[in-house]
Amino acid sequence: MIIAQTTLDQLTPGQRARVKRIAGKGAVRRRLMDMGVIRGVEIEVVKVAPMGDPIEYLLRGYHLSLRRSEAQMIEIEDR
Amino acid sequence: MPLSFTIALAGNPNVGKSTIFNALTGTRQHVGNWPGKTVEKKEGTTRINDYEIVVVDLPGTYSLTAYSLEEVIARDFIVNEKPSMVVAVVDASNPERNLYLVAQLLELEVPVIVALNMSDVAHSRGLKIDAQELSKRLGGIPVVETIGNRSVGIDKLKRAIFELATREHPGIVPQIAYGDPLEAEIDALQAEIEQDELLSQTYHPRWLAIKLLEEDEDVTGRLAAGDHETVLLTARQAAQRILDCTGEDAETLIANRRYMFIGDVVSGAVVRPTTAVETRSDKIDKVVTHRVWGVPIFLLLMWILFQFTANVSTPLLDWIGGVVNGPITRWALAILDTLGVEGTWLAALVVDGIIAGVGGVLIFVPVLLFLYLAVAVLEDSGYMARAAFVMDRVMRLMGLHGKSFMPMMVGFGCTVPAVYATRALENEDDRKLTAFLTTFMSCGARLPVYVVFGAAFFGDKAGNLTFAMYVLGIATALFTGFVIKRIVYRNKPPQPFVLELPPYRLPTPTSVWLQVWENISEFLQKATTVILACSIVIWLLLALPINGDADSFNNVQPQDSVFGSLAGTIAPVFGPAGFDSWRTTGALISGFIAKEVVVGTMNQVYVGEAASSTPGEADKTNPFRDDVGEIVTGFGDAVILTAQEIVNIVPRTVNIIPGVHIPEADWLNQQEEKVGSSRLEGALVAAFERTAGSPDKGRLAAVAFNVFVLLYVPCMTAVAAMRQEFGTRWMAYQIVYTAGIAWLAAVIVYQGGLLLGLG
Structure with missing residues (x-):
């Protein structure tokens, strides 16, 4: 059975969530972890770029921009 | 204890690491590349008491993984070169993510000093950091508060470096406990x-x-x-x-x-403050990356950047060109005169080979000066990351990064600064691909060719040809980007875009100037060799006779020289494109020196006008004093015109709006002189008609020729820039690809036109 996982890209500006895990592997996943996207960290959506992608997030007191495809790799806890 | 030791400077990007480096080393620094890599390596020295300390600036990184070249370079340096210590520059307003790098440095078991930088910014955001407590919790490693751009805390940092280096027992580096299992x-x-x-x-x-x-x-x-x-x-x-x-x-x-x-x-x-304060940076960002205003603001800034590299730099460029071709050449001739070698091949080599070559390098200095000024301001202010944020969606279509837009835009002015502008990109592959594509953005020097041909073959519809060439250039870049991404990079794993949006900051003049100076001096050192060699080779080809009188070295008509016969040999290659005369081919070959030369060469070979009037024949009473005067007043005028061009950005920008017209400033009353090229136009129409066989075919061949000029190998300076940035192999790829696609496109245009009955 496949349960649709809530991922970070589904949030809208102003919403926050805690990270559950990062799917996938390789350079993108590693870079996300290095930037502090790890289990338990709280991330807030700040805004979406004029053309709908990428998206600006706020975590650990700094601003991070991720492409939608990258945000899709980040699974978040359901509120 | 040796009286000299090495320390490394590590830190995340955008934390003011270079301000600490500059504050430590001052002007005693040297910029080069990491061995075998295109990543920049900065090294400097500083004195503490009797010690001479070598400071190596490691690339700015968030981590020390194997996924990025910069990170591998940084950790290899620490592992292999074993510096006495690493000074980790930490952004005080963003301690958590910054300390992640520190944690990895500690794993390397190298002594670490933390420079807690920009503590003033942290305070202004309501963050309170207890440096002593931080040091204690990091197992006693020294923590020094600094404000790099104002040189605050640098003495304290130096003392800490000295103490750690001279300590009897280096102390234990704290270990991170990873827990079970x-x-x-x-x-x-x-x-x-x-x-x-x-x-x-x-x-x-x-x-x-x-x-x-x-x-x-x-x-x-x-x-x-x-x-x-x-x-x-x-x-x-x-x-x-x-x-x-x-x-x-x-x-x-x-x-x-x-x-x-x-x-x-x-x-x-x-x-941390209990409620997040909205900083000035947040307020700026709301406007600059706004859903509606974000793109227009970005385009406006890029337009201004383009104006700086394309127009504002022109007066100084003309001045340098004038000084090299005028006074300097005259002086050289005068010196050669006194040596008794005037009129010989040696004099020609010096004037047409060496001085022309060096001049060719120097005229790029104003262009690069304005480019690097603008880029340093965009970078240091924090806007560059926003530009990538706003444009990423569009650039991704070409397999590029949001930051690739800026070099492409600069490419419409000049390919050379465009290639250097790719330095704003972090990823090596993105940089290479972007630089590769910038050459298809039709540079300013190619424009005169379209204008002359447009006027000759299309009369009052001349503008259409120019417009079509710009569009074709962009289309070729799109096509090439798409192909490279799908075929060459097909098996590459996706590269992270993951981009920090650093807080906005006011760029400091010192930091901006240092960046400008470093980049320009590097260009002068590295590009000179290639460009000088190229111009000497071209001179030699033109000077060597192959037909007619064999003794006439340095005194031949172009068609009798090796150059002419080389052009004649290559010419048939352009048969399928309809312009296989040695004259057009010769113009294309000389276009490799600089695209500006194409029209000049055509003037020479079609109209027979001696374009290069021999300098030094003016009957001046005191030529030296006059020359110096000319240089000085010329410079004064150039400065005034530069200021005028900066002012003129406003009318040029506003005039884009249809129906609005603000006159441009013309402080020195220099009306645009129209180049009288009607003789060339007539000669071109006749010559293309003759080669192709009929007026319609001639026109088609002319379009094919313009397509070739747009797409073929960029000028030697651009090629030298590619080599400096990406190595000889990439330079070779680019030469082969551009020549190939230009030929193919020209043939398609000509043959396709014939099939469609246009000829």
Whole structure:
């Protein structure tokens, strides 16, 4: 059975969530972890770029921009 | 204790690492590349008491993984060169993510000093950091508060460096505890590594054990090559056990533990404001990356940047050109005169080869000056990251990064600064691809060709040809980007876009100027050789006679020279494109020196006008004093005109709006002089008609020729820039590809036109 996982890209500006895990592997996943996207960290959506992608997030007191495809790799806890 | 030692400077991007580097070393610095890499390496020296300290600026990185070239360079330097210590520059307003790098430095078991930078900014955002407490929680490593751009805390930092270096017992570097079951596996693996003498001498055993469990590609690759299969096997088994036991891979667990360690450190030493204050940076950002205004603001800034590189730099460029071709050439001739070698091949080599070549390098200095000024301001202010944020969606279509837009835009002015502008991109592949595509953005020097041909063959519809060429250039870039992404980079794993949006800052003049100066002096050092060699070779080809009088070295008509016969030999290649005369081919060859030369050469070969009037014949009473006067007043005029061009950005920008017209400033009353080229136009129409066979075919061939000029090999300076940035192989790829696609496109245009009945 496949349960649709809530991922970070589904949030809208102003919403926050805690990270559950990062799917996938390789350079993108590693870079996300290095930037502090790890289990338990709280991330807030700040805004979406004029053309709908990428998206600006706020975590650990700094601003991070991720492409939608990258945000899709980040699974978040359901509120 | 030696009186000299080496320290390394590490830190995340955008934390003011270069301001600390500059404050430490002042002007005693040297910029080069890391051996065999295109990544910039900065080295400088500083004196503390009697010690001469070499400071190596490591590339700015967030981490020390094997996934990025910069990170591998940084950690290789620490592992192999074993600096006495690493000064980690930490952004005080963003301690958590910054300390992640510090945690990895500690794993390398190198002595670390933390420079807590920009503490003023942190204070203004309501962050309170207790440096002493931070030091205590980091196991006693020194923590010094600094404000790099104002040189605050630099003396304290120097004292800390001195104390740590001269300490009898270096002290224990704190270790991060990874908890169960990782710790046991690390210990076991470490023990096995310690058995291997070679391994434990090269690496710190614990660090190596951690890297092996993380399955670090670089380290495992090196061990596999070094025949350490048993250690690798043990590591793989251990990693598997960890995965089985915890359900998570070691890489994730280790990253989590590092952040837990940091959480502990920060929790007792940093007090965050209870409510987030909206900073000035946030307010600026709301406007600059606004849903509606974001793109127009971006385009406006790029337009201004383009104006700076394309128009504002022109007066100084003309001035340098004038000085080199006028006074300097006259002086050289005068000196050669007194040596009694005037009129010989030696004089010609000096004037037409060497001085022309050096002049060719120097005229790019104003262009690059304005480019680097603008780029340094965009970069230091924090806007560059926003530009990438706003434009990423569009650029991704070409397989590029949001930051690629800026170099492409600069490319419409000049390809040379465009190639250097790719330095704003972090990823090597993105940089290469972007630089590769900038040459298809039709540069300013190619424009005169379209204008002359447009007027000659299309009369009052001349503008259409120019417009079509710009569109074709962009289309070719799109096509090439698409092909390279789908075919050449097909098997490359996706590169992270993951981009920090740093807070906006006011750029400091010192930092901006240092960047401008470094980049320009590097250009002068590196580009000169290639450009000088090219112009000497071209001169030689033109001077060597092959037909007619064999003794007339340096005194031949172009068609009798090696150059002419070379052009004649190549010419048939352009048969399918309809313009296979030695004259057009010659113009194309000389276009390799600089695209500006194409029209000049055509004037020479079609109209027979001696374009190069021999200088030095003016009957002046005191030529030297007049020349100096000319240089000085010329410079004064150039400065005034530069200011005028900056002012003129406003009318040029506003005039884009249809129906609006603000006159441009013309302070020195220099009306645009129209170049009288009607004779050339007539000669061109006749010549193309003759070669192709009929007026319609001639026109088609002319369009094909313009297509070729648009797409073929950029000028030698651009080629030299490519070589400097990406190496000889990439330069060769570019020459072959541009020549190939230009020929193909020209043939398609001509033959396609014939098929459609246009000829």
